[in-house]
Amino acid sequence: MIKGLYEAHLPVSNLNRSIEFYEGLGLLFDHKVEDKLAFLWIEKDKSWLGLWETNKVEVEYHPSIRHIAFHVTVEDLKNSVVWLKSKGCQPREAFGFDPIEPFVMSLEEHAHAKIHFNDPDGNSLELICKLENPQKIRQRMYLSEWEQLNEM
Known part of the structure; x- marks a missing residue:
C-alpha cells in the first residue's frame, strides 16, 4: 500500500528567503498558499517539501x-x-x-x-x-x- 514519502513540512521564519534557499539546493518551487505556505518538489511529481511561515520557528530542536x-x-x-x-x-x-x-x-x-x-x-x-x-x-x-x- 505505502509506496514512499510524498511530503514533509518545516517551519520557517521568512517564506521567500526559505524558498530561495531550497531552490538553491535544487528543489523546484511549485506554488504558494496564502503567502504563508509554499510547496517545492524534492523529486518532481513524487515528493515535495512544505514550508510554513510562522513565528514559532524557535521550537527546540529534536530529531523527531x-x-x-x-x-x-x-x-x-x-x-x-x-x-x-x-x-x-x-x-x-x-x-x-x-x-x-x-x-x-x-x-x-x-x-x-x-x-x-x-x-x-x-x-x-x-x-x-x-x-x-x-x-x-x-x-x-x-x-x-x-x-x-x-x-x-
Whole structure:
C-alpha cells in the first residue's frame, strides 16, 4: 500500500528567503498558499517539501521534529562538503563527526553515509545514501575509511 514519502513540512521564519534557499539546493518551487505556505518538489511529481511561515520557528530542536533527510547518490555525497559550501551552507558536526567529510553509520546488513547541515532557520537537513555492508561492519567511521575497508 505505502509506496514512499510524498511530503514533509518545516517551519520557517521568512517564506521567500526559505524558498530561495531550497531552490538553491535544487528543489523546484511549485506554488504558494496564502503567502504563508509554499510547496517545492524534492523529486518532481513524487515528493515535495512544505514550508510554513510562522513565528514559532524557535521550537527546540529534536530529531523527531524539524529534520529532513534528502536521498543522494554516494558519488554526490563524496562531493557534498564542497557542494554545500558553494551553496552557502556550512556542514555541521553530527554524532561526534566533524563536518570534514560524510560519515557512515552501519547496521549489520546495510549502512548509511551522510552529512548534516542546517537551513536558515536551524532546521536540520541531511544528505544520505544507503550502502551495502558485505563485511557486516558495525562501527561508525568517515566515508573515506569505509571505502578503504570495502575497497569501493
